[in-house]
Amino acid sequence: MDSNVARFWRQIPQRYNLIGNQCGSCNKIFFPPRESCPYCRRKSMEKMHPYQLKGKGEVITYTIIHVGPKDFEEQVPYPIAIIRMDEGPQITGQIVDCDYHKVEIGMRVETTFRRIQEDGYTGAIYYGYKFKPCSVD
Amino acid sequence: MRDVAVIGVGLTKFGELWDKSFRQLISEAGAKAILDSGIEGKDIDAMYVGSMSSGRFVGQEHIGALVADTSGFSFMHIPATRVEGACASGGLAFREGYFSIASGMNDIVVVGGIEKMNDVGGSSATETLATAADQEWEAFFGVTFPGLYAMIALRHMHEYGTTKEQLAQVAVKNHKNGALNPYAQYQKEITIEQAMNSTMVAYPLGLMDCSPVTDGAASVVLCAAEKARQYCQKPIKIIGSGQGSDTLALHSRRDICTLDATVHAANMAYKQAKINPKDIDLAEVHDCFTIAEICAIEDLGFVKKGEGGKAVENKITTLDGTMPVNTSGGLKSKGHPVGATGVAQIVEIVTQLRGEAGRRQVKDARIGLTHNVGGSGATCVVHLLEAV
Ligand SMILES: [Zn+2]
Numbered sequence: 001m002d003s004n005v006a007r008f009w010r011q012i013p014q015r016y017n018l019i020g021n022q023c024g025s026c027n028k029i030f031f032p033p034r035e036s037c038p039y040c041r042r043k044s045m046e047k048m049h050p051y052q053l054k055g056k057g058e059v060i061t062y063t064i065i066h067v068g069p070k071d072f073e074e075q076v077p078y079p080i081a082i083i084r085m086d087e088g089p090q091i092t093g094q095i096v097d098c099d100y101h102k103v104e105i106g107m108r109v110e111t112t113f114r115r116i117q118e119d120g121y122t123g124a125i126y127y128g129y130k131f132k133p134c135s136v137d
Numbered sequence: 138m139r140d141v142a143v144i145g146v147g148l149t150k151f152g153e154l155w156d157k158s159f160r161q162l163i164s165e166a167g168a169k170a171i172l173d174s175g176i177e178g179k180d181i182d183a184m185y186v187g188s189m190s191s192g193r194f195v196g197q198e199h200i201g202a203l204v205a206d207t208s209g210f211s212f213m214h215i216p217a218t219r220v221e222g223a224c225a226s227g228g229l230a231f232r233e234g235y236f237s238i239a240s241g242m243n244d245i246v247v248v249g250g251i252e253k254m255n256d257v258g259g260s261s262a263t264e265t266l267a268t269a270a271d272q273e274w275e276a277f278f279g280v281t282f283p284g285l286y287a288m289i290a291l292r293h294m295h296e297y298g299t300t301k302e303q304l305a306q307v308a309v310k311n312h313k314n315g316a317l318n319p320y321a322q323y324q325k326e327i328t329i330e331q332a333m334n335s336t337m338v339a340y341p342l343g344l345m346d347c348s349p350v351t352d353g354a355a356s357v358v359l360c361a362a363e364k365a366r367q368y369c370q371k372p373i374k375i376i377g378s379g380q381g382s383d384t385l386a387l388h389s390r391r392d393i394c395t396l397d398a399t400v401h402a403a404n405m406a407y408k409q410a411k412i413n414p415k416d417i418d419l420a421e422v423h424d425c426f427t428i429a430e431i432c433a434i435e436d437l438g439f440v441k442k443g444e445g446g447k448a449v450e451n452k453i454t455t456l457d458g459t460m461p462v463n464t465s466g467g468l469k470s471k472g473h474p475v476g477a478t479g480v481a482q483i484v485e486i487v488t489q490l491r492g493e494a495g496r497r498q499v500k501d502a503r504i505g506l507t508h509n510v511g512g513s514g515a516t517c518v519v520h521l522l523e524a525v
Contacts, residue, residue, distance in 0.1 A: 057407065061295070061393055063287035064340035065279060069267065070260055077337075080280050082288055082388045090388040092275050105295050108233040116278060128278070135282055 006023040008126055009067065018111060020089060029053075031089035041080035055111035056134060057085040062103050071117040079103045083131055097132040108134040141238045142365040142372035145174025145358035145521065146484040151472035152322040154352040159195045159209040159253040166354035166477075167208045167249055174358035175368040178210060182243035184217040187230030187250040188476035191321035193265040195253050204249060223269035224425060226250065227355065227479025228460060228509030228518035232378050235361050235520075244361045250480030251354040262350045266475070269512035271386035283347055283426065285387050285513040287339035290428035292393045294341070297443035299431065301341055305332035306449045307427040308345045308469055314456060315466020317497040322351055322472030332337070337484045346427040351472030355480035356485070362525075373386075373487045376504070379405030385514045396514035399436035403508075407438075414438035417521075418502040419489055420460070421482035423510040424467040433508055434462060437519070461499050479509035479518065490524040 011032075013019045020031030024047030030054055037044035044054040049091070062081035072078070079095040079102065095103050096114065109131040116128045143432050147169025149162050157165075163186070171178070184205055192198045205217035220230040227250030234248040254262050292298050293299045309332055315321040327345065336345035360495065365372035381401030384390055391397055407413055414437060422437070424430035431445035439460050441447045448454060454462035465471045465485040468478060486505035507520045 007273075061288040061292035063280075063284045063291060063342075065281055065284050066337045066339060067263075067281065067283070068279060069264060069281060070274070075279065077340075078279065080278065080284060080288075082393065092280055092386070092388045093278050105291070124279075131279075136411075 016113065018053040018055055018129060020051050020053055021048045023047065024049055029087045031085065031090060031091060032038065051087075053085055053087055053089070057083040057091070058107060059095070059103065059105055059107045060084050060090065061105060061110060064100050071119065083109055092132040095132070096130045110134050138239045139241060139503045140313040140362035140374060141235050141359055142362045142374045142525070143357050143483065143487050144360045144365050144369035144372050144489050145170040145172075145176070147171070147173060148320050148481060148484050151351050151353035151474060153255050155255065157352065159191065159197065159251065160203070160367050162253060162352065163204050163249055163251045164208050166251070166356040167204070167247060169245065169496060170356035170358050176245055176360070176404060178213065180245045181210065181215055181247055182245050183234070183237055184215055184247045184249070185220055185230040185234045186217070186248070187220050187226035187228070189221060189223050189226045190265050190268065193257070193268070194262070195256050207399040215489070222516040222518075223511035224423070224473070224475040225402065225479055225509045225511030225516045225518050226476040227481070228520070229380070229479065229516070231357065231480055231483055231520065232380060232518055235375055235378055237467065238359055238361050244364060246359045247356060248359060248480060249354060250477035252351045252474035252476040253352050254474060255352050259350060275386050275388070281339060283339040283342055286426040286428055287342045289393055289432065289513070290341055290426070293431065295425025295429060296394060297446065299446035301333060301469055302329070303431070303446035303449050304341070304346055304427040305329050307424065307430045310449070310455055311424060311463050311467040311469040314464050314497055317495070318466050318471055321466040321470055322349055323466070323470045336410060340468040342426060342428070348425045348468035348473035351474040351478045353472060353474035353481070355477045355484050357480060357483050358394045367504065371491045372525060373490050374523050374525045375520060376443065376523045377401060377406035377410030377519070379409070379519045381405070381517050383515050385512065385515045390514070394432065395442065396432055396510065396517060398514055398517035399433060399508065399510065399519070402436045402517045402519040406521050410521045412504065412521065417460070417504050417506050419464055419486070419499045420462050420506040421465060421467070422462055422508040423478070424463055424469050425473060425510070427469070429510065430467065432462075437506065456497060456499065457490060464494065464497050464499060479507070482507040482509060483520065483522070486522050488502050490522060
């Protein structure tokens with residue numbers, strides 16, 4: 001991926017700390033943060049407040065990537081899932097610290113801070129969240 | 138609003154066309170459509186061309202003007218516009234052409250679709266296709282395009298008991314149809330074992346669940362229906378057109394297994410045409426992956442949600458079934474030059490409704506549907522055509 005530094009840096013609060021936002025009109029929580037609430041639209045303007053997700057959720061579907069993008073080639077095969085966070089938003093992320101045969105729908109997971117990819121061209125390393133099986137729930 | 142008809146169609150061979158350039162492909166498809174229609178260059182009021190990513194695939198943007206130029210119309214200064222909606226670019230270009238005649242602004246429009254994907258390497262092509270996904274919240278974390286559809290497939294299996302074998306049956310059926318299509322990339326049947334045991338790409342999808350990387354172009358000529366008979370013996374009328382959008386990222390959708398953009402587009406088209414799914418004789422649907430065909434026949438209302446896998450197993454969608462789907466071979470076997478696909482679907486339906494589909498002709502076909510999807514379902518466009 002042609003990630004550039006400014007583009008990545010802008011998303012550090014979300015990708016490092018899982019900060020989404022909440023609509024002050026209907027109280028729905030979003031991750032990544034949205035500029036406006038798609039349910040309330042104009043009623044949500046100026047009312048979208050930062051919201052810290054706790055980082056726990058449940059796998060609702062997953063796949064095992066066997067043919068990966070260039071910057072992920074050395075990681076294959078790796079599991080990646082859509083996780084429904086306890087607060088409501090759904091997020092895509094890799095599952096780590098778990099044999100990929102053991103990943104299943106319904107599994108409880110929590111976020112963990114990891115290296116995501118290395119840009120082979122610039123050498124820049126990008127960090128962000130992945131998910132691991134929940135230790136204590 | 139005026140009625141509009143398709144009066145000409147043209148297609149290049151689909152495949153790895155090393156000896157053909159972007160310019161040659163689109164000129165060839167356009168010339169075939171124009172010759173088929175009986176119009177002349179001076180009759181053309183406007184051109185629309187669909188391409189997902191000519192900029193990344195061949196390093197050339199600004200292809201509206203390029204297509205008019207390379208087709209020999211540069212000194213006629215015909216308005217020429219490119220339309221983009223990822224893999225739905227062709228279907229969207231067709232819809233824009235339709236609007237421009239229905240509105241009364243134009244009488245005759247040429248619509249094209251093209252993608253020249255093999256000039257870059259396979260991994261580069263895959264990366265370009267992935268730009269149709271959410272770059273910041275999907276692709277950044279390492280999910281690929283097949284990976285997104287694999288997640289739809291696994292959830293579909295979990296909720297409805299859809300099987301890997303049913304997915305494989307989609308591929309087998311589409312290759313069987315493609316074997317009868319001289320324009321198809323793969324004119325070869327495959328066995329259920331080959332489809333079940335192909336190299337894993339993104340579990341549970343193997344190579345035989347995925348459409349290939351393809352070069353190709355398609356074109357059609359549209360005309361105000363009241364003037365169509367001046368040029369053409371068998372005009373095919375557009376009776377419905379619908380389009381829908383959804384979240385760019387799969388994870389934010391209402392339901393992982395339903396393409397709500399398809400449901401929305403289909404309902405819009407059915408309402409305009411005043412028909413329901415039962416009235417349709419055949420359909421070309423967007424089977425970029427086998428699971429996508431199963432979701433499509435559900436979301437278009439041919440079968441209930443969750444019953445797509447069973448419908449395939451019961452052979453409802455085969456050439457001689459009650460609802461033939463992807464008689465051309467679909468994206469899987471005919472090939473998927475992304476920007477061309479939506480227009481090529483129209484070419485197949487028009488060919489069928491004219492009764493000119495040869496060995497893959499659906500008997501007494503009167504109403505046909507096309508379904509073209511961008512990304513993992515963020516854009517969808519549906520058209521209904523009728524022989525008049
Ligand atoms: Zn709200």
